[in-house]
Every structure is written in C-alpha cells, then in structure tokens.
Amino acid sequence: MYLIKWAILLSMFWLLLSGYIQPLLLSFGAASVAVVLLIIKRMDDIDKEPFQTGTGRQIIQYLPYLTGQIILSSIQVTKLIWRSPVKLEPATAKIKAKDLPRDKRVLYANSITLTPGTLTVDLVDDELTVHALQGSSVDELAEGNMERKIDSIWGNKK
Amino acid sequence: MLFLDVISSILLISGVFFGLSGAIGIFKFPDFFTRIHAASITDSIATILIVGGLLLQTSFDLNTVKLIFILVFLMITSPTASHALAKSARHGGLLTMAEAKEKKQEKTG
Numbered sequence: 001m002y003l004i005k006w007a008i009l010l011s012m013f014w015l016l017l018s019g020y021i022q023p024l025l026l027s028f029g030a031a032s033v034a035v036v037l038l039i040i041k042r043m044d045d046i047d048k049e050p051f052q053t054g055t056g057r058q059i060i061q062y063l064p065y066l067t068g069q070i071i072l073s074s075i076q077v078t079k080l081i082w083r084s085p086v087k088l089e090p091a092t093a094k095i096k097a098k099d100l101p102r103d104k105r106v107l108y109a110n111s112i113t114l115t116p117g118t119l120t121v122d123l124v125d126d127e128l129t130v131h132a133l134q135g136s137s138v139d140e141l142a143e144g145n146m147e148r149k150i151d152s153i154w155g156n157k158k
Numbered sequence: 159m160l161f162l163d164v165i166s167s168i169l170l171i172s173g174v175f176f177g178l179s180g181a182i183g184i185f186k187f188p189d190f191f192t193r194i195h196a197a198s199i200t201d202s203i204a205t206i207l208i209v210g211g212l213l214l215q216t217s218f219d220l221n222t223v224k225l226i227f228i229l230v231f232l233m234i235t236s237p238t239a240s241h242a243l244a245k246s247a248r249h250g251g252l253l254t255m256a257e258a259k260e261k262k263q264e265k266t267g
Contacts (some may be wrong), residue, residue: 017227019220020218065208074176074203077195090192090255113237116198117193122245131244131254133195 003037010036058153065149069115077116077133090133097147098126104154111146166214173207180204189255190247193239201236203230 014029014107014153097105109128117137123157132138176199183196209229216222253261 016220016223070202070206074199077183078176078179078201081179081186081196081199086186086188088187088192092254092256110234110237113198113241114202114233116202117195117242119194119198121248122243129248130193133192147175155242
C-alpha cells in the first residue's frame with residue numbers, strides 16, 4: 001500500500017525538520033501529514049499515475065558519478081571564464097536518448113543542465129536539444145557515457 | 159575539531175571562489191545562452207562546496223539533516239530554473255551566437 005509508505009516518509013521528513021517531540025506539536029505534524037495524504041489520494045484518483053516511492057538505492061549509486069562530472073566540468077568552465085580574452089565556441093546539437101525509459105530522460109536532461117558547460121534547452125519525446133559552451137562537450141555527450149551510466153543503474157527495472 | 163575546521167574552511171573558500179567566477183563570467187560572456195552556463199557554476203559547484211563546508215561546521219544533529227535537505231532541493235530546482243529560462247528564450251525566438259552569425263551572412267550575402 002503506497003499511501004502507508006508515503007505516511008512513513010512524510011512523518012520522518014516532518015520529524016527531521018522540526019525536531020520537537022511535545023504532544024501538541026506532534027499532533028500538528030500528524031494533522032499535516034494527514035492533509036498531505038488526503039491530497040495525494042485525491043490527485044492520484046484523477047491522474048491515475050501513482051508516484052512510486054523507491055528506496056533511493058539507485059540515486060545513491062548515481063550521485064558520486066554526477067558530483068564527479070560537475071567538478072570536472074566546473075573546472076573547465078572556470079578556466080574559460082578567467083582566460084582573457086574570452087574565447088568561446090558555443091554549439092547547439094540534438095542528442096537522441098531513445099534507450100532510456102521515459103521518466104529517466106528527465107533525469108538525463110537535468111543532469112546535463114546541472115553540469116556546467118552544457119544546458120538542455122528542449123526535450124521533445126526522445127530528442128534533447130543541448131546548448132554547450134564548447135563544441136567538444138557536445139561530442140562527449142554524443143558518445144553517451146552519461147546515458148549509459150543512467151541506463152546501467154536504472155535500465156534493468158524498466 | 160581543528161582538522162574538520164581546516165577542511166571546512168578550504169571547502170568554503172573554494173566555494174566562494176567558484177561563486178565569484180560565476181558572477182564574473184556572467185559579465186564577461188557575450189550572449190544570453192553562454193551567460194546561463196556561467197551562472198550554472200554558481201548554481202552547482204559553489205552550492206555543493208559551500209553547503210559541504212557548512213555541514214562540517216555543524217555538530218552533526220538535526221541542522222546537518224536540514225543542510226542536506228537544502229542541498230538536495232537546490233540540486234533539483236536550479237537546473238529546472240536554468241532549463242526554464244533557456245527554453246522560454248528559445249521559444250521566444252532568441253538566437254544563439256552561431257545562428258545569429260548565419261542569419262547575418264544570409265542577409266549580406
């Protein structure tokens with residue numbers, strides 16, 4: 001029952017944020033969790049796509065890789081900023097992501113935006129329009145290392 | 159404690175450096191799309207480093223958890239904001255540098 005999962009998750013979230021354990025405040029917390037659960041239930045009845053709560057095991061596998069990518073490309077862009085005069089070769093390219101399941105394409109697009117130097121401008125079906133500071137970073141993306149990484153972590157449970 | 163303080167100040171100082179680089183990049187870069195790239199440095203690595211530095215300054219209690227929540231939410235919202243900006247600029251008809259150059263050549267040639 002996914003509503004119970006949500007209830008546990010939300011209660012944990014509330015407790016971590018507040019840190020109070022007086023009965024009055026706890027009952028406020030319980031009331032707000034109940035209201036959120038009611039809203040979740042009513043909205044899922046309408047859109048018929050209940051959002052599954054995972055364990056977050058995959059995201060923990062993915063985060064170190066993403067952080068590494070962010071650090072590497074940040075250093076690249078910082079070099080570009082401090083170089084004088086500024087020399088840029090901005091490029092726009094379309095990248096296919098048809099191997100990924102639909103909901104992971106959003107993660108892929110957001111990861112591209114999060115790494116400095118590349119920016120997802122548009123996402124239509126399986127085609128991402130990417131704007132990059134340097135043409136070379138588009139080539140790197142087109143090789144698909146990041147896509148394969150996401151696919152290897154999430155792909156098996158399609 | 160001294161050891162943690164040293165690491166924390168290194169993280170904070172490098173975070174400030176990247177934040178400053180992003181700000182300077184916004185002024186130095188030539189057009190809208192390249193400026194978003196400069197701002198994304200401040201969004202991503204400066205946030206990670208500064209919040210990471212602050213994490214080491216806490217006494218590892220509820221405040222640590224709250225800082226981690228802040229980091230997670232910033233990591234989700236900042237690329238969304240950059241994407242929204244870029245997408246609306248694109249759909250509003252703003253050209254990238256390469257496209258603008260092409261158009262100019264078409265006009266003159």
